[in-house]
Amino acid sequence: GQNIDQPTEMTATEGAIVQINCTYQTSGFNGLFWYQQHAGEAPTFLSYNVLDGLEEKGRFSSFLSRSKGYSYLLLKELQMKDSASYLCAVRDSNYQLIWGAGTKLIIKP
Amino acid sequence: ETGVTQTPRHLVMGMTNKKSLKCEQHLGHNAMYWYKQSAKKPLELMFVYNFKEQTENNSVPSRFSPECPNSSHLFLHLHTLQPEDSALYLCASSSGTESQPQHFGDGTRLSIL
Numbered sequence: 001g002q003n004i005d006q007p008t009e010m011t012a013t014e015g016a017i018v019q020i021n022c023t024y025q026t027s028g029f030n031g032l033f034w035y036q037q038h039a040g041e042a043p044t045f046l047s048y049n050v051l052d053g054l055e056e057k058g059r060f061s062s063f064l065s066r067s068k069g070y071s072y073l074l075l076k077e078l079q080m081k082d083s084a085s086y087l088c089a090v091r092d093s094n095y096q097l098i099w100g101a102g103t104k105l106i107i108k109p
Numbered sequence: 110e111t112g113v114t115q116t117p118r119h120l121v122m123g124m125t126n127k128k129s130l131k132c133e134q135h136l137g138h139n140a141m142y143w144y145k146q147s148a149k150k151p152l153e154l155m156f157v158y159n160f161k162e163q164t165e166n167n168s169v170p171s172r173f174s175p176e177c178p179n180s181s182h183l184f185l186h187l188h189t190l191q192p193e194d195s196a197l198y199l200c201a202s203s204s205g206t207e208s209q210p211q212h213f214g215d216g217t218r219l220s221i222l
């Protein structure tokens with residue numbers, strides 16, 4: 001079967017750095033997406049990785065290792081508004097998105 | 110504002126009622142999706158439409174009936190639902206290109222009494 005694993009919940013302090021991991025086992029790989037979802041709102045696109053390495057976008061970076069079936073989302077200089085759920089999704093060989101259950105990130109002052 | 114609008118935002122209905130969820134996208138995309146999101150579970154893909162044609166139906170019970178009259182509009186018709194159908198129903202659209210993300214609406218929070 002296909003599976004995406006993420007921690008259920010993480011807590012971090014305002015101004016700090018946090019890394020959210022995602023491991024996957026899928027039938028084929030055609031890219032990995034990270035989304036942010038605030039409570040009661042739409043998931044919004046953060047990043048896309050299809051080649052190994054780090055993609056940086058302001059305070060957020062995403063890393064991919066295809067050989068290890070592993071990705072992480074790195075959030076720097078955390079702000080209270082970063083409190084949200086972070087969803088990892090992998091596009092499989094049929095170009096369907098397989099979703100993780102999401103990681104709820106709690107930011108404390 | 111994501112460019113994908115869902116109505117209503119909240120819906121409470123009895124098991125014998127019939128209702129419809131509506132989704133409209135203003136992004137010029139050709140693919141539209143219905144997802145079910147339950148607490149602490151991964152998003153479940155329900156239906157996919159490409160250029161108004163249904164291309165995916167992930168073993169969804171027949172009490173859920175999708176309709177896509179054009180590339181900008183998508184409906185989910187509901188009838189004789191069960192309590193376990195209570196969830197957030199999300200609509201999304203995309204251009205269909207591999208690297209392009211799906212854009213989501215804010216969802217309809219559905220509660221079945």
